[in-house]
Amino acid sequence: MTEGSDKSRCPNCGKPTAAKYRPFCSRRCGDLDLHRWLGGHYRVQTEETPESSADEGGEIDEI
Numbered sequence: 788m789t790e791g792s793d794k795s796r797c798p799n800c801g802k803p804t805a806a807k808y809r810p811f812c813s814r815r816c817g818d819l820d821l822h823r824w825l826g827g828h829y830r831v832q833t834e835e836t837p838e839s840s841a842d843e844g845g846e847i848d849e850i
């Protein structure tokens with residue numbers, strides 16, 4: 788029953804979460820996810836806003 792108390796799983800690989808590295812299963816997964824989140828946050832903005840460039844392009848063309 789003690790194992791059932793913590794149903795959390797690592798969001799990176801799906802393994803059982805370790806109390807020491809919550810919410811990840813290991814330090815490696817936690818560090819990897821952190822870099823992934825930080826790195827993806829900047830890259831996603833440029834690739835996820837294709838329509839935004841069209842709207843801004845109209846105003847820039849006035850120059």
Ligand SMILES: [Zn+2]
Nearest residue numbers: 797800812816
């Ligand atoms: Zn993991």
